[in-house]
Amino acid sequence: MSRVVVIGAGLAGLTAALRLARAGQSVTLATKGPGGLQLSQGTIDILGYSPERVTRPLEAIASLPDEHPYASIGADEVAAAVIWLGQQLGPELLTGDPSTNLHLPTAVGALRPTALAQPSMVAGDARSLSAHEQRGAAPRSLSAPEARDAHARSLSAPEERGGVSKGLTYAVVGVRQLKDFPADLIAGNLARTTAPDGTRLAANSAWIDLQARPGEADPSPLTYARSMDDEAFAATFARAVAKAAGKGDVVAVPAVLGIRRRGVWQQVQDIVGRPVCEIPLPPPSVPGLRLYEALLALVRAAGVRFIQGSHVTGFTPDGGRVASVTLAAAGGPRELAADAVVFAPGGFESGALSVDSYGTISEPVFGLPLTATDAGELITEKYWGPHPLFEVGVRVDDAGRPVGERGVAHENLYVAGGIIAGAERWRDKSGDGVAVATAIRAADHITGGAR
DSSP, X not given: OOEEEEEOOSHHXXXXXXXXXXXXXXXXXXXXXXXXXXXXXXXXXXXXXXXXXXXXXXXXXXXXXXXXXXXXXXXXXXXXXXXHHHHHHOTTTOEEBTTBOEEEEOTTSOEEEESEEOTTTGGGOOSOHHHHHHHTTSXXXXXXXXXXXXXXXXXXXXXXXXXXXXXXXXXXXXXTXXXXXXXXXXXXXXXXXXXXXXXXXXXXXXXXXXXXXXXXXXXXXXXXXXXXXXXXXXXXXXXXXXXXXXXXXXXXXXXXXXXXXXXXXHHHHHHHTSOEEEEOOSSSOHHHHHHXXXXXXXXXXXXXXXXXXXEEEEEEEETTEEEXXXXXXXXXXXXXXXXXXXXXXXXXXXXXXXXXXXXXXXXXXXXXXXXXXXXXXXXXSSTTOOOGGGGOOBXXXXXXXXXXXXXXXXXTEEEOGGGBSXXXXXXXXXXXXXXXXXXXXXXXXXXXXXX
């Protein structure tokens, strides 16, 4: 049994820790904070843009540049990794088909491509109404075929009604006290949107008045989600939504349908009497918190030792290997001995990569070689970019070990997730798939299970 230290509690770190523990390794996960899942949409993006909107993400991987993290992994391994994660979490939390993107409404009424989503979201998939009817308004479960047997499926032709190609219609219902869900804006933008299959969407908006806690002037989505864990409150919410919602194939509501109590969405949908979809809101993300808490529970149940609140500040080398990592713990530095290390700290957004006042980019824990060290010419004048700065990171070999001009930096150090170079993840919507696939690659090379 190897002693493995995983650094980071985001999607990559938690996935690596779970995979390692399931393979019988002794795993310690060290993290300075709870990771970034609570900032996410609570879905698993594989590839959303390349650079145009992507409908079939696995097929599109082949067209990515050689520098992209997917290039050294391949579509089959990406799909297998995502399917494995979905199987661990179960279809009640993640569902979908890695070969075909859903196109889900956002909190500004745009459409966001993603591969796997929570069941409470999938009725909002904007692909054609006839496709919804044939799919039963939901994609197939992840427990179906393995990645290599996943075949691309054609979407049904749009339904013709009076010579007009008509798509899904949404009844968007907001809560007056919840300011982060502008129902009128969402409906207005959806009504101006054409779905990926060429159908024209339609939407209307409505509002309900319902306090999550009496007297609270500025409730967050989390406040409502916690209240929804109470069955009586969820029923009150559902009855109000059913009364207010206008005509529509799908009723869209804020993503606040519970955190810990399973079945809130189904309860609300049964009372409303129509398909209901959640639309994720700005952080704190309730769907993201659901994923985080579920993954963390699996990690702990698998026997992973979880240390939160201690920042990893350095390491002790032993020849070409990492002998231990140093934690800035209360009472002084603390060493964690390791036979292998998975480094999954995120990127610039988490402080894993830093830029000083001179524009010098560095990785402060292991001093890893980066693809660029001068930020000066990497930020363009266009606000929306692209910004090459965010493609800066660590290059890796086929096992996921960091490499530089002198070869592999440390023989037993593996990196996963956002610190890997080559993708502007927020732009191409590949961050989740990269995190899961690189985490599993690292874990499997440590355990000897890599193909």
